[in-house]
Amino acid sequence: xxxxxxxxxxxxxxxxxxxxxxxxxxxxxxxxxxxxxxxxxxxxxxxxxxxxxxxxxxxxxxxxxxxxxxxxxxxxxxxxxxxxxxxxxxxxxxxxxxxxxxxxxxxxxxxxxxxxxxxxxxxxxxxxxxxxxxxxxxxxxxxxxxxxxxxxxxxxxxxxxxxxxxxxxxxxxxxxxxxxxxxxxxxxxxxxxxxxxxxxxxxxxxxxxxxxxxxxxxxxxxxxxxxxxxxxxxxxxxxxxxxxxxxxxxxxxxxxxxxxxxxxxxxxxxxxxxxxxxxxxxxxxxxxxxxxxxxxxxxxxxxxxxxxxxxxxxxxxxxxxxxxxxxxxxxxxxxxxxxxxxx
Ligand SMILES: Cc1cc2nc3c(=O)[nH]c(=O)nc-3n(C[C@H](O)[C@H](O)[C@H](O)COP(=O)(O)OP(=O)(O)OC[C@H]3O[C@@H](n4cnc5c(N)ncnc54)[C@H](O)[C@@H]3O)c2cc1C
Numbered sequence: 001x002x003x004x005x006x007x008x009x010x011x012x013x014x015x016x017x018x019x020x021x022x023x024x025x026x027x028x029x030x031x032x033x034x035x036x037x038x039x040x041x042x043x044x045x046x047x048x049x050x051x052x053x054x055x056x057x058x059x060x061x062x063x064x065x066x067x068x069x070x071x072x073x074x075x076x077x078x079x080x081x082x083x084x085x086x087x088x089x090x091x092x093x094x095x096x097x098x099x100x101x102x103x104x105x106x107x108x109x110x111x112x113x114x115x116x117x118x119x120x121x122x123x124x125x126x127x128x129x130x131x132x133x134x135x136x137x138x139x140x141x142x143x144x145x146x147x148x149x150x151x152x153x154x155x156x157x158x159x160x161x162x163x164x165x166x167x168x169x170x171x172x173x174x175x176x177x178x179x180x181x182x183x184x185x186x187x188x189x190x191x192x193x194x195x196x197x198x199x200x201x202x203x204x205x206x207x208x209x210x211x212x213x214x215x216x217x218x219x220x221x222x223x224x225x226x227x228x229x230x231x232x233x234x235x236x237x238x239x240x241x242x243x244x245x246x247x248x249x250x251x252x253x254x255x256x257x258x259x260x261x262x263x264x265x266x267x268x269x270x271x272x273x274x275x276x277x278x279x280x281x282x283x284x285x286x287x288x289x290x291x292x293x294x295x296x297x298x299x300x301x302x303x304x305x306x307x308x309x310x311x312x313x314x315x316x317x318x319x320x321x322x323x324x325x326x327x328x329x330x331x332x333x334x335x336x337x338x339x340x341x342x343x
Contacts, residue, residue: 004030006283007123007136008107009115009149011038013269014255015142016098017276023105025284030134031107032125034114039095042165042237043269044192044199045088046175051270051341053087060097062195063088065175068335070328072179072321077329085335086175088194094269115143118152121250138283139251142276145240147257153248157259159304161187161239162211163266164218165201166229172198178225179325181317183217185209186264186310191227200227203239203266205311211236239266241307243300246293252279260296264303267340271296274341299340 008019011033019031045062047053053061064084070077079085099109113127118139125132141149145160171193178189187204202218209217215234222229240256241263254260255272262268274292281288310317327333 001122001133001135003135004028005136006030006138006140007032007134008140008142009123010141010143010147010257011095011099011109011111012041012142012144012255012272013094013098014257014272014276015140016095016102017273018140018142018254018280019107020098020102020105021277021280022283023102023107025280027284029107030136031102031109032113032115033109033111036112037092038099038109038111039092041091041095042163042235043091044163044165044190044201045091045094045194046086046190046192046267047089047269048086048267048336048339048341049083050336050339051267052273053084055273056089056094057097060089060093061087062090063175063193065193067174069174069176070179070325071176072325073182073318074322075325075329077325079328079335086192088175088192088199090194115148118149118251137250140279140283141251141253141257142255142272143257145238145256145261147240147253149251150253150257153251153253155244157240157242159240159242159259159263160206161203161241161261161263161266162206162209162214163201163203163237163239164211164214164234165199165237166231166234167194167197168200168227168229169197171196178221179321180221181314181321183221184214185314185317186307188265189218189221189225200229201234205263205307206238208311208314239263239268241300241304243297243304246275246279247282252283254279260300262300262303262340263307265338265340270340271300295342296340299342303340
């Protein structure tokens with residue numbers, strides 16, 4: 001049976017960041033990915049200035065937007081800053097770039113290999129070649145919102161968001177957020193332009209709508225906004241925001257598997273990267289204080305409270321959205337306060 005120091009499950013941004021940081025410190029790291037290609041994921045690809053824009057190479061940025069248009073039933077506001085507030089990246093390219101860094105650091109990546117279960121320091125994997133067991137000292141679950149590693153810990157997922165995304169073959173000039181409680185409850189519709197196409201989609205709390213219902217609402221919103229959405233290209237993804245910690249004995253959870261994405265906006269790339277790097281530090285030094293994780297957990301909690309409030313008082317949702325926009329317009333609330341990173 002092959003033995004490794006750390007077995008990381010899932011080659012999304014969380015798993016890649018964690019594996020790279022550990023391998024750079026000389027640890028033997030094996031990273032499993034069930035898909036054959038690393039990177040692609042149902043996602044709008046939005047990254048924020050304070051979170052990530054400064055950390056990824058310029059050539060990965062597809063669009064950078066110093067202005068954000070936010071619309072509600074009654075208002076439309078334009079927030080503008082000197083630096084881009086949000087930029088867009090292709091998840092495929094971000095994944096490939098991060099995988100390159102991981103390989104360079106010495107991570108052994110096993111694509112097309114599925115994690116099936118674990119116990120007593122051994123994990124069962126399945127690939128084209130059949131089943132295989134690997135022994136490990138530490139197991140890191142970075143396997144997204146449907147995490148199997150999380151399930152082996154017996155942790156439930158009670159708070160979860162639902163996102164629908166399609167790429168429209170046209171580049172819109174502006175980045176837009178549409179707060180529309182009538183259609184999306186506490187969620188929103190978005191228009192995020194990329195280099196040659198635009199991500200159009202909707203995010204909502206999964207307790208409010210089924211996937212089919214959210215899709216009907218997304219299509220209605222597109223019709224109202226004269227957006228032609230290729231219906232058969234709409235893809236759905238879950239956003240786990242039920243955070244219950246990262247360390248469970250010798251098993252760790254990062255990113256969506258840990259429930260660290262924002263329940264309010266669905267922003268999860270930054271939390272995945274930060275938690276992946278922080279968990280690597282915790283494995284290397286169990287006394288590591290994890291300041292960045294505490295900060296992330298604080299922002300996460302703030303966002304979850306806001307979603308809880310908006311979902312409970314859905315009846316006054318449109319009033320709340322109008323108040324939120326007024327506060328943004330008159331700078332009583334900073335747009336960056338809605339981000340997962342800190343200013
Ligand atoms: C529609 C939509 C739009 C979004 N838009 C944005 C956005 O604009 N900005 C933003 O910041 N966030 C966005 N998000 C959230 C973001 O995509 C996630 O939060 C982020 O990808 C989490 O990263 P991760 O590394 O934790 O997990 P993931 O990126 O989900 O990676 C997990 C990996 O694990 C693999 N895996 C799963 N199970 C197994 C297994 N059993 N064995 C082996 N491998 C496995 C998967 O194939 C996957 O590659 C969006 C989400 C959705 C659904």
